[in-house]
Amino acid sequence: MTATVGKAALIIGASRGLGYALTAEYLARGWRVTATVRGTGRSDLRDLAGNAGDRLVVETVDITVPEQVAALHERLAQTTFDLLFVSAGVTNAPEETVADVPTETFVHLMVTHALSPMRVVETLQDLVAPEGTIAVMSSGQGSVANNDNGGFEVYRASKSALNQLMRSFPRLLVGQPWRAAARSAGCVRQACGAAFRARGLSCWSECGRGGGAGVPSGAAVRRG
Numbered sequence: 001m002t003a004t005v006g007k008a009a010l011i012i013g014a015s016r017g018l019g020y021a022l023t024a025e026y027l028a029r030g031w032r033v034t035a036t037v038r039g040t041g042r043s044d045l046r047d048l049a050g051n052a053g054d055r056l057v058v059e060t061v062d063i064t065v066p067e068q069v070a071a072l073h074e075r076l077a078q079t080t081f082d083l084l085f086v087s088a089g090v091t092n093a094p095e096e097t098v099a100d101v102p103t104e105t106f107v108h109l110m111v112t113h114a115l116s117p118m119r120v121v122e123t124l125q126d127l128v129a130p131e132g133t134i135a136v137m138s139s140g141q142g143s144v145a146n147n148d149n150g151g152f153e154v155y156r157a158s159k160s161a162l163n164q165l166m167r168s169f170p171r172l173l174v175g176q177p178w179r180a181a182a183r184s185a186g187c188v189r190q191a192c193g194a195a196f197r198a199r200g201l202s203c204w205s206e207c208g209r210g211g212g213a214g215v216p217s218g219a220a221v222r223r224g
């Protein structure tokens with residue numbers, strides 16, 4: 001733990017849930033953290049900022065708005081991070097199948113989970129130090145091979161798309177020393193996980209293999 005003191009992380013989508021938990025954990029490990037929210041209202045992150053001193057900076061960005069991502073890059077242009085972690089995510093109604101999901105909901109999940117995280121990575125990558133890490137929050141649900149139960153098909157598809165894009169990303173950067181990772185959170189008690197439990201489904205069976213409740217598991221790790 002001591003070896004990581006003084007490092008810097010940029011965590012996107014940290015108002016609450018896993019992004020917030022990651023922020024709190026990195027702070028506890030002695031890192032400096034810049035973490036983002038969407039709005040100006042009260043959030044767990046803003047509450048934390050009140051007690052964290054100058055090691056936590058709260059920024060704002062909606063990852064689905066490219067102009068906001070570009071503006072964030074401009075504001076952070078003088079900062080170098082050891083870790084960029086895009087955690088932002090949403091979910092849709094558990095009962096929606098691909099046959100009845102409204103097109104705008106389908107687009108919303110795809111844009112939020114696949115296109116936007118990769119736009120954030122593409123836009124902010126030059127803020128990450130050589131040998132730093134770029135990570136996006138995927139899900140065991142994004143695994144095609146592990147899909148034995150069906151359900152949550154739009155959410156699954158959006159995370160599968162993210163995995164595919166992230167797997168391609170280091171290939172575009174051959175020769176770059178970054179580590180790139182798509183992480184699954186297992187199934188934890190945040191809003192996204194609550195949608196699964198609302199269907200009476202167990203975390204283990206519906207949140208995929210390789211990660212029990214609250215235990216992060218690697219979905220893909222590649223070095224460019």
Ligand SMILES: NC(=O)c1ccc[n+]([C@@H]2O[C@H](COP(=O)([O-])OP(=O)(O)OC[C@H]3O[C@@H](n4cnc5c(N)ncnc54)[C@H](OP(=O)(O)O)[C@@H]3O)[C@@H](O)[C@H]2O)c1
Pocket residue numbers: 012013014015016017018019037038039061062063064087088089090112137138139140184185186187188189190191192193194207
């Ligand atoms: N919970 C689980 O069991 C589980 C399992 C596997 C993977 N995951 C993944 O882990 C990530 C976090 O999940 P969670 O459970 O922490 O969800 P959560 O509690 O619902 O929190 C989602 C976070 O993402 C932010 N966000 C949503 N849309 C955004 C956007 N367009 N731009 C910027 N920020 C946005 C939210 O900000 P606001 O407060 O402004 O809405 C919030 O901070 C997601 O990618 C999810 O798919 C979760």
